[in-house]
Amino acid sequence: MKVTIVGSGYVGLVTGACFSEVGIDVTCVDIDQKKIENLNNGIIPIYEPGLEEMITRNMKKGRLSFTTNIAEALEDSEVLFISVGTPPDEDGSADLKYVLAVARDCGKHMNDYMLVVTKSTVPVGTSKKVKKALQEELDKRNVDIEFDVASNPEFLKEGAAINDFLKPDRIVVGLDSQRAEDLMTSLYNPFTLNGHPVIFMDIVSAEMTKYAANAMLATKISFINDIANLCEIVGADINKVRKGIGSDSRIGPKFIYPGIGYGGSCFPKDVQALIRTASENNYDLQVLKAVEAVNKYQKLVLFNKINTYFKGDLKGKTIGIWGLSFKPQTDDMREAPSLYIIDSLLKAGAHVKAYDPVANNEAKHHFGDTITYYDEQYEVLIDSDCLAILTEWPEFKFPSFKIIKKLLTEPVIFDGRNIYDREQIKRNGFEYFCIGVNTTD
Numbered sequence: 523m524k525v526t527i528v529g530s531g532y533v534g535l536v537t538g539a540c541f542s543e544v545g546i547d548v549t550c551v552d553i554d555q556k557k558i559e560n561l562n563n564g565i566i567p568i569y570e571p572g573l574e575e576m577i578t579r580n581m582k583k584g585r586l587s588f589t590t591n592i593a594e595a596l597e598d599s600e601v602l603f604i605s606v607g608t609p610p611d612e613d614g615s616a617d618l619k620y621v622l623a624v625a626r627d628c629g630k631h632m633n634d635y636m637l638v639v640t641k642s643t644v645p646v647g648t649s650k651k652v653k654k655a656l657q658e659e660l661d662k663r664n665v666d667i668e669f670d671v672a673s674n675p676e677f678l679k680e681g682a683a684i685n686d687f688l689k690p691d692r693i694v695v696g697l698d699s700q701r702a703e704d705l706m707t708s709l710y711n712p713f714t715l716n717g718h719p720v721i722f723m724d725i726v727s728a729e730m731t732k733y734a735a736n737a738m739l740a741t742k743i744s745f746i747n748d749i750a751n752l753c754e755i756v757g758a759d760i761n762k763v764r765k766g767i768g769s770d771s772r773i774g775p776k777f778i779y780p781g782i783g784y785g786g787s788c789f790p791k792d793v794q795a796l797i798r799t800a801s802e803n804n805y806d807l808q809v810l811k812a813v814e815a816v817n818k819y820q821k822l823v824l825f826n827k828i829n830t831y832f833k834g835d836l837k838g839k840t841i842g843i844w845g846l847s848f849k850p851q852t853d854d855m856r857e858a859p860s861l862y863i864i865d866s867l868l869k870a871g872a873h874v875k876a877y878d879p880v881a882n883n884e885a886k887h888h889f890g891d892t893i894t895y896y897d898e899q900y901e902v903l904i905d906s907d908c909l910a911i912l913t914e915w916p917e918f919k920f921p922s923f924k925i926i927k928k929l930l931t932e933p934v935i936f937d938g939r940n941i942y943d944r945e946q947i948k949r950n951g952f953e954y955f956c957i958g959v960n961t962t963d
């Protein structure tokens with residue numbers, strides 16, 4: 523089977539690499555010429571563990587190729603995946619211009635039956651728009667070619683994307699034809715052999731499933747952050763409360779870690795888009811509005827702690843930062859809490875020195891030379907007035923507190939991810955601030 527994947531970003535590349543890994547012929551398409559040129563030269567545009575090796579291996583085997591030419595890619599392809607971006611529009615709804623552009627391109631160039639599968643996260647009703655845009659192009663050409671549309675939302679997590687794709691909790695597929703079901707069944711067969719289920723449903727439900735899943739995850743994060751803030755006020759310890767509630771099998775221990783808010787390319791925009799879909803349908807998604815409001819507040823909780831510690835005067839202070847990406851194991855900075863915290867620090871007149879194992883380059887697109895970047899975590903601390911941890915990279919978990927203390931002008935740590943043991947860190951002579959625990963007593 524030959525598959526074309528249009529949009530060679532996080533989702534498109536991982537999808538393409540994993541399909542080719544199980545022996546399927548894959549062509550990845552993108553409009554970004556430089557990106558395709560780089561990929562053809564073995565330069566992978568994103569950091570994702572295991573991806574580079576997998577892409578190189580399958581390119582060598584001749585099963586994976588990259589092009590900007592969609593017409594060429596569609597020759598002999600039976601399935602086309604749309605995995606382009608769906609960024610938020612000004613009103614919060616998902617901007618479908620890239621998705622519909624691909625549908626039109628497909629209509630312009632396909633010459634045989636095609637199953638057009640939307641992998642991008644798109645609002646309920648998008649498949650109908652995809653169908654219409656594609657049919658209009660076929661009509662313009664005055665040709666009668668059969669096609670189906672399907673929705674196959676992607677649930678991979680950046681940083682663990684390869685594993686998530688190869689061993690998915692589930693694969694959700696929305697479709698409305700037997701031919702499409704047969705194709706999707708055989709395409710995903712290699713991934714379902716070990717019991718990973720494909721859940722077939724109608725297209726609207728599949729589109730909704732993706733948003734509902736991300737909305738639920740964002741809700742868990744905002745819920746625990748809200749409770750964490752209250753813990754701090756009333757003298758409870760969120761780390762203990764989290765364990766206490768997570769051991770209830772109805773709640774579970776995952777995804778209830780307090781922190782500095784959710785970020786990334788999905789949760790913020792998908793929560794916004796779902797609220798928008800609801801309001802377009804005259805329904806008020808009250809829970810999700812609160813989830814957003816809590817997250818907005820949470821992104822500045824650590825800045826407020828730093829500001830309070832320095833008595834509201836950050837002018838001339840130097841803040842050493844460990845971690846910039848929105849979560850570990852990725853260089854993705856989209857909507858990262860670090861963006862908001864660093865912006866606030868700079869506005870308040872502080873200097874910022876930062877280290878991230880892989881996201882320094884991405885951060886440069888946002889901050890340019892307004893902050894200083896380091897390739898080594900301890901160098902950041904030389905003459906810094908405090909250390910702030912914004913991403914829980916494993917390498918930050920067991921640092922030398924001796925060195926940290928020696929390098930900082932004041933022994934104070936602001937831990938936005940609760941990665942340290944409060945008692946241990948205090949024994950090491952630090953002042954310590956984290957989320958959801960009042961550490962000043």
Ligand code: NAD
Pocket residue numbers: 528529530531532533534551552553554557605606607608620623624641642643644676677678679680787788
């Ligand atoms: P991305 O921005 O990393 O990549 C999108 C790519 O599409 C870019 O390379 C862009 O140049 C290309 N593109 C845009 N228009 C095009 C066109 N007309 N033809 C060819 N290429 C075109 O985006 P991403 O993070 O991979 O996300 C893609 C979609 O998947 C989004 O809808 C997102 O919400 C969803 N999603 C993302 C993740 C994630 O973790 N990143 C997870 C699940 C779902």
